[in-house]
Amino acid sequence: MSECHPLPPWRRTLAVFCLLQATVFLFFFPGLFGGYTYDSNNVIQSGGPSSPVYTIGSIFSPERHSSEVQVMSWRPLSSLSFLIIDKWTLGNDPFWSHLVDFLLHGINATLVFVCLVLMTRLNERLCVALALLFALHPLATEVVLCTGFRFDLLALSFILLSCIAAHSIRNEALCISIYTLFVLLSLASKEIGIVASIMPPLSIYLYGNRARGIRLGIASVVATVAFAIVWIQFKYADYPSDYLGGAGRIIGIANFLVVFFEIYLKGLFFPLVLRIDHEFRPITTLLDGRLILAVTVLFGLAAGLALRIVKDPEKRPLIFMAFAWVVVSFAPVAQLVPVPDPVAERFCYVPLVGFIFLLAGVLPRAARERETAAVLALIIVLCAIRTNLRAYDWRDDLTLNIANWQDSPSRTEKSARSLAALYLSIPPGYSSSRISDTQVRELINIELEAIFQQLPADPEPWRLRAIWRLQRGDRAGALEDLDAAKERGLSTELESPLRRILSP
Numbered sequence: 001m002s003e004c005h006p007l008p009p010w011r012r013t014l015a016v017f018c019l020l021q022a023t024v025f026l027f028f029f030p031g032l033f034g035g036y037t038y039d040s041n042n043v044i045q046s047g048g049p050s051s052p053v054y055t056i057g058s059i060f061s062p063e064r065h066s067s068e069v070q071v072m073s074w075r076p077l078s079s080l081s082f083l084i085i086d087k088w089t090l091g092n093d094p095f096w097s098h099l100v101d102f103l104l105h106g107i108n109a110t111l112v113f114v115c116l117v118l119m120t121r122l123n124e125r126l127c128v129a130l131a132l133l134f135a136l137h138p139l140a141t142e143v144v145l146c147t148g149f150r151f152d153l154l155a156l157s158f159i160l161l162s163c164i165a166a167h168s169i170r171n172e173a174l175c176i177s178i179y180t181l182f183v184l185l186s187l188a189s190k191e192i193g194i195v196a197s198i199m200p201p202l203s204i205y206l207y208g209n210r211a212r213g214i215r216l217g218i219a220s221v222v223a224t225v226a227f228a229i230v231w232i233q234f235k236y237a238d239y240p241s242d243y244l245g246g247a248g249r250i251i252g253i254a255n256f257l258v259v260f261f262e263i264y265l266k267g268l269f270f271p272l273v274l275r276i277d278h279e280f281r282p283i284t285t286l287l288d289g290r291l292i293l294a295v296t297v298l299f300g301l302a303a304g305l306a307l308r309i310v311k312d313p314e315k316r317p318l319i320f321m322a323f324a325w326v327v328v329s330f331a332p333v334a335q336l337v338p339v340p341d342p343v344a345e346r347f348c349y350v351p352l353v354g355f356i357f358l359l360a361g362v363l364p365r366a367a368r369e370r371e372t373a374a375v376l377a378l379i380i381v382l383c384a385i386r387t388n389l390r391a392y393d394w395r396d397d398l399t400l401n402i403a404n405w406q407d408s409p410s411r412t413e414k415s416a417r418s419l420a421a422l423y424l425s426i427p428p429g430y431s432s433s434r435i436s437d438t439q440v441r442e443l444i445n446i447e448l449e450a451i452f453q454q455l456p457a458d459p460e461p462w463r464l465r466a467i468w469r470l471q472r473g474d475r476a477g478a479l480e481d482l483d484a485a486k487e488r489g490l491s492t493e494l495e496s497p498l499r500r501i502l503s504p
Contacts, residue, residue, distance in 0.1 A: 152192065155192050257295060
């Protein structure tokens with residue numbers, strides 16, 4: 001048995017769960033009443049050209065559909081949750097889907113609390129405060145408010161359960177059996193489940209029970225290899241190794257270091273700008289000043305942690321474990337293996353637990369507990385406010401894309417086309433943003449004018465507004481926009497169907 005604290009009493013854990021769950025509902029509630037947004041439309045709903053239709057057969061058949069959302073992935077447990085919970089049980093009702101995700105996030109925050117009690121020497125009040133910080137951190141909003149990213153919620157649940165099982169079950173045979181089960185379930189949720197394969201054995205080893213840590217490590221290797229053999233048979237086609245524009249694997253990893261420094265660390269400490277598209281500008285050489293600055297700062301942070309360990313050797317297992325958690329949980333998206341999205345806030349959800357453990361490792365001793373609690377309380381309040389404001393952006397695709405466009409530092413063609421394409425799907429009488437159709441019409445026209453100024457030669461926004469006006473009976477306005485699109489090079493193939501509809 002590792003030298004850790006015992007599990008907190010179940011009544012206290014239940015009380016903490018109620019507190020954390022109520023807090024999640026209180027500050028995330030604007031997203032609870034929104035529809036399916038962003039990738040949720042592809043994952044949950046069926047019928048569109050890129051919308052996977054989940055069936056038991058399709059999930060467990062090597063000959064499955066191709067999907068932008070699921071490419072390179074086989075996540076059977078998450079897919080089953082979408083099929084059984086969202087489609088069969090809840091009838092694709094976004095309210096209930098969001099409710100499930102809120103509950104999962106509250107459970108994860110409670111499991112973080114239990115892990116903190118088990119693996120740190122902090123008192124339970126500070127453990128509750130750190131669990132609150134995890135629950136309310138703005139970097140969690142994308143995972144919690146977009147049902148399509150339930151993969152991360154489920155994976156983290158089983159990762160944390162695997163840690164709790166490894167540190168709390170005394171019977172070794174039972175511990176290995178339950179731990180192995182949680183490893184398999186986490187891997188079946190998402191590839192980030194590899195954290196469950198590595199962190200519990202490593203933490204047990206670091207906390208002094210080396211023999212038990214090695215035995216758990218052997219069990220995790222066997223389980224992970226067995227799952228990998230099956231996963232290879234079911235995964236989607238690989239991305240080409242040069243998908244980053246031929247930059248190469250080393251430059252890809254270097255770009256991740258820059259992303260980590262410029263976006264993820266900034267989002268961790270100063271989460272003011274949260275976006276679904278961060279418009280990262282990649283580097284092309286290892287001598288780029290942005291990479292040198294990122295590496296310098298990261299080395300400085302590592303040196304600070306080393307100094308903390310020297311000053312307080314008892315913190316060494318916790319700080320090492322927390323640092324390893326951050327490294328391992330970011331590894332799947334660090335371009336060691338090509339992944340489609342170079343930047344995404346959801347990639348920070350599982351690593352956020354490692355940062356919480358790091359914070360627990362650098363907190364001062366009990367002599368300054370009151371000052372520590374006051375600072376934590378201020379940070380939690382600021383995070384709660386930012387999270388609540390961000391939750392309003394996730395009410396529907398219109399509010400989300402407009403927020404993404406307005407926060408864009410350069411208003412690139414990608415964000416403009418994304419917003420412009422959304423206009424086509426807005427029906428008359430649109431009111432899910434709790435504003436009138438007239439207000440929506442005015443807002444859309446304002447944003448379109450911004451797009452026209454940004455992309456004056458692009459016919460696509462004009463074509464889309466022509467369709468949007470046609471849907472609302474504005475034939476004259478639709479003809480004007482279609483003529484403008486034609487002047488900018490709209491193809492005959494796209495113009496002719498609209499011209500036939502608009503002809504008297």
